[in-house]
Amino acid sequence: MFSVPEAREELAGLLPVLTEIVAVRADAAELAASLDGGTPTGLGGLPELKAAQARLDDLMTRVQETGAELKGFAPLLVDFPAELDGVPVLLCWLEGDDGLHWYHRADIGFAGRRPLP
Template identity: 30%
Template sequence: MFDFFTPARANSILPQVRSKLVGILNQREKVLELQSELSLAIEENIGHEKFFRIKNQLNKSITEMYQQIEEIEKMGIIIKSFEEGLIDFAAKRFDEEVWLCWKLGEDKIRFWHRKDEGFIGRKPLSIKGTFDEDDLEDLR
């Protein structure tokens, strides 16, 4: 069942989400390495046996990565940038659907942005009147 995040709820599961994101980034690195290995093998005109061994490893790694991404997305969380470690949590600001924005390395979710804005449009959660005051208690 889909549910919107409050800042407090998003922060409460942040350790779990951080761990999942690190796992996805590690898996992504493995996929990139296997893609490079496969490209090099093709350039070197290797035999079919080695080609399919590498290709099968690549397929498995891609599948694992997408399964991990799917786990996060089922929670109402989307990875906006692998390179920057950006994640957005689906939220509501009064009646408007927005994103709570978090970047790998930050200790808490402290920013939000509208659906049509990105990282540059981040606004601090701590501005009075941006979210329900009860949801912001853990930011003080």
């Protein structure tokens, strides 16, 4: 369980990892499309795709080792288990958010996303 300040601190430390996930994810998508008969890419071929996939696995593991939960990949969605007023919640960061400003009840999910009080 994270407090809001703890989750914000953890997110700040994870931002470089999350930024790298976005970049490597884009490279992997381009490489996969190229290998599937799409437009050739200067990024490489199958060995580079395998390397990108391995790097993504490593980066996603690093996120989960913090206690955060990686819930979405495209776009990235990271939840931090917490409690607000005695209710289990997930503090929620979505790719593009400038910080940790949202939560949703654990039993409702992303559809119940609300601004943090």
